[in-house]
Amino acid sequence: MELTSQQNQKAVQRVLSVLNRFDLMGLEPGRPGGVPDDEYLPEASALVQVLAMNGAIDVDQLRHTWLEWLSDDLSGQPSDVLDDLVGALIKEFRIAIVE
Numbered sequence: 001m002e003l004t005s006q007q008n009q010k011a012v013q014r015v016l017s018v019l020n021r022f023d024l025m026g027l028e029p030g031r032p033g034g035v036p037d038d039e040y041l042p043e044a045s046a047l048v049q050v051l052a053m054n055g056a057i058d059v060d061q062l063r064h065t066w067l068e069w070l071s072d073d074l075s076g077q078p079s080d081v082l083d084d085l086v087g088a089l090i091k092e093f094r095i096a097i098v099e
Helices: 005-022 041-054 059-070 079-098
Strands: none
Touching: 005 041, 005 079, 041 059, 041 079, 059 079
16 A cells, blocks of 8 residues: 555554554653653654555564564563554554545
8 A cells, every 4th residue: 555645644653652652662752751752763664664565464563573673572572462552553554544
């Protein structure tokens, strides 16, 4: 799927919001004492590319992207958390592309 520039920007912001909410690395983005709220921006952009290419994302694709960008395969994360994260990423991506 080819995204317009506006769709891509909206999707990246929505995916970034999800990543900040789940905060798998415990970096507390945007919070006092935490990292800047755009800390996960490169990962959000990479995940939007996967979502745009496939229309969805699965846990294996999430793990691959996370490993590539953060050298972490998320093996320490509970599977239900990763499933919830994947669901939230897909939902927010789909909202972004129809707005």
